[in-house]
Amino acid sequence: MKIMDNVSRREFLKDGCKLASACMILNVLPIKIPNAFASDEASATQAGLEAKDGYNWGNHYYAYLIDTRKCIGCGMCVQACSRENNVPDGFFRTWVERYEISERGEVFVDSPHGGINGFEATNPGFNATKAFFVPKMCNHCEHTPCIQVCPVGASYATKEGMVLVDSERCVGCGYCVQACPYGSRFINPITHTADKCTWCYHRITKGLKPACVQACPTGARKFGDLKDEHDEVRKILASERIGILQAEKLTKPKCYYIGLDKEVR
Amino acid sequence: MKHTKHYWRAGFLLVGGLIGFIFVRHFLVPTSFGQFGFYRGTNLAEQQAKSVVHGGKESCSTCHEDVAKNHAAGSHAVVQCENCHAALSKHINKDGEFVELMPIDRSPQLCLRCHRSLPSRPTGFPQIETKEHLGLDEPELQAGACLACHNSHRPSLEKKKVKYENNG
Numbered sequence: 001m002k003i004m005d006n007v008s009r010r011e012f013l014k015d016g017c018k019l020a021s022a023c024m025i026l027n028v029l030p031i032k033i034p035n036a037f038a039s040d041e042a043s044a045t046q047a048g049l050e051a052k053d054g055y056n057w058g059n060h061y062y063a064y065l066i067d068t069r070k071c072i073g074c075g076m077c078v079q080a081c082s083r084e085n086n087v088p089d090g091f092f093r094t095w096v097e098r099y100e101i102s103e104r105g106e107v108f109v110d111s112p113h114g115g116i117n118g119f120e121a122t123n124p125g126f127n128a129t130k131a132f133f134v135p136k137m138c139n140h141c142e143h144t145p146c147i148q149v150c151p152v153g154a155s156y157a158t159k160e161g162m163v164l165v166d167s168e169r170c171v172g173c174g175y176c177v178q179a180c181p182y183g184s185r186f187i188n189p190i191t192h193t194a195d196k197c198t199w200c201y202h203r204i205t206k207g208l209k210p211a212c213v214q215a216c217p218t219g220a221r222k223f224g225d226l227k228d229e230h231d232e233v234r235k236i237l238a239s240e241r242i243g244i245l246q247a248e249k250l251t252k253p254k255c256y257y258i259g260l261d262k263e264v265r
Numbered sequence: 266m267k268h269t270k271h272y273w274r275a276g277f278l279l280v281g282g283l284i285g286f287i288f289v290r291h292f293l294v295p296t297s298f299g300q301f302g303f304y305r306g307t308n309l310a311e312q313q314a315k316s317v318v319h320g321g322k323e324s325c326s327t328c329h330e331d332v333a334k335n336h337a338a339g340s341h342a343v344v345q346c347e348n349c350h351a352a353l354s355k356h357i358n359k360d361g362e363f364v365e366l367m368p369i370d371r372s373p374q375l376c377l378r379c380h381r382s383l384p385s386r387p388t389g390f391p392q393i394e395t396k397e398h399l400g401l402d403e404p405e406l407q408a409g410a411c412l413a414c415h416n417s418h419r420p421s422l423e424k425k426k427v428k429y430e431n432n433g
Contacts, residue, residue, distance in 0.1 A: 005268070057309075072386045074379040076348040083352045084318045098385050118378030119385070131385035156304035166308040169295075202315035211319050217344045217379070218390070 055205050060160045061226045062199060062254070065233045065242075066135055069259040070220035073098060073133035075115035080215035082116060084200060091186050092116070093197040094137035094212050099263060100128035107263050134264050135221060137212070138163065138184040138197035139245065139253030146176035146185065155194070161254060162201060167193040181249050199223070320353035322346045328357075332418055339419030349375060349417065373406040376415075 073096055081087060081094045096115030100108040100123060108126055112119065119133075140163045147155045147163065154169035155176055165176075170193035177185045177194060188195035200210035204223070208214070213223045224233020236242075236258075243260035244253045257264075300306030325346050326333035336342060347353060349370060356367040373395075381403075382392040395403050399410065414422065 069387060072379060072390050073383065074348075076345070076379075080319060080345075080347070080352075100385060118381075119383060121381065121383060128384050131383075133385055153298065153303045153305070156302055156308075158309065159301075164308070164312060166305050168308070168311075169305055198312065201312045203317055205313045206317065208317065208321075214319060214321055215345055215348055217348065218387075219343075 055207075057159045057205075059227055062140075062160055062162065062204065063224050063226050063233055063237065064137075064140075064199065064255045065222040065224065065236055065258070066255060067220050067222070067258040068132055068134050070218045071096070071133040071135055072218055072220075073115060073119045074217065075118045076215040076217065077135060077212035077221060078114050078116040080211040081197070084203075084211035085198070087195075088189055091188070091195070093184075093195070094135060097134045097136060097264075099130075099132055099134060099261065100126060101130040101261070101263060102127055103129045109263075130261070132259070132261070134257075134260075135212075136182065136184075136245075137255065138180075138199075139182055139251070139255045140197075140199065142252035142254065144251055145179040145181070149175040149179045151175070162199060163196075164198055164201060165194050165196060167191055167195070170194050181246050181251065182253075316354070316359065318352045318354045319345075319347050320357075324353050324357075335416075336418040339416075340421050341418060344379075371409045371412060373403070373408070373410040376411045376417075377403065 075096055078092060078095055082092070085093060087093055090113075092114035094114075095111050096119075097109055097111045098115075098119055106126075108123060108128070110122065115133075140161060142161065144157070144163055147157060150156075151173065152169050152171055154166045154171070155163065156166070157163050167188075172187055172192045172194065174187055174194070177187060180196075185194050185196040187193070200208070200212075203210055209223050213221045222233050222236070224231040224237075226234050226237075228234065233256075237256060240258060242256045242258065244256060245260075246253075246265055295305050295307070297306035297308075298304065301309075322333065322336070322345055333346075336346070350356075350367045354364075356364055358364050377395070380392055382394045386392055395401055395406060399406070401410075411417075
């Protein structure tokens, strides 16, 4: 086509329509455009995620189970987490909440220093008829809002279903901290980047339990792999009545709870 | 043909802009970005490479066999050594070399953290009220108050008695 000096509006619109419909047809055609963001096994081996110690991230899908009926509120999990991950003082990747509920429906919730030093007797005047502890942490949600809001791709989900933060990418904008309905994230005062529970990714990829699970003396915290047929957590999830936190948010959390109360959120 | 010059100019501008964009992008986006998804692929390996701090009770038994055996036989077998002491990496490094002495906490607060009677604990769990147990309020207790009668590694007194009988 030669370059024309004057194109009438009519011709311009006609050509434009032709071009647009051509584009639409091209789009429908089954042409595979190489996708840079597709994960493939070959590159997984390259990154050392496979083969190295026989660890293959495609063979795992993790879940966490918390039996609140067994929790004694000793806070050893919080202490172990803090030591294992070098969490700065006053910030918590996991914490324990204490709920005390009276007959009249008054609710008292506290978590002194995240429960890192355990719990003292409190509320002498408060006549609790129902009381329990609820350990909390990142739920590693399947449909998580924290990844959606990250502008730089610092928060991401791995193939094992974990949500991790790349502290080198993170610019510390704090959108994810606000997006998380569970309050699991914080801005680390030392690195100034978003920080949260990783289910001890450095431990589980070596075949160990997360530090909090190991520290729990009563078995209130359990960590499992849903792709393992003989896994304890998988069996419990299949046979017991399980609750999740804030189900109405539709984030599909992967921390499952036994013995939740309606007051817990 | 009086407009060709303009087309060339626009073309150059576009191509130049594109080259500039690719050039800048090359330096701003890490190479492994997009390897597995919308994130830096090498971060996975970095996260995995962090060193393990807690060894679990099995890691102590190689050097502290007697304590480990005693501990495993009693009701505290479920309590990790590192809960009451400190993380392994503080005491022994990765290569098994001695770093510093493990701290020992003899305060009653350590025991009470788990055994203080609280309404929010499960009822089946052994809990005490220090006033009932020792006739003293918590702040009045001295360090080692619980250890006078209980062995921290194997606290049940009945078991201790059996052990003495066997010895005697």
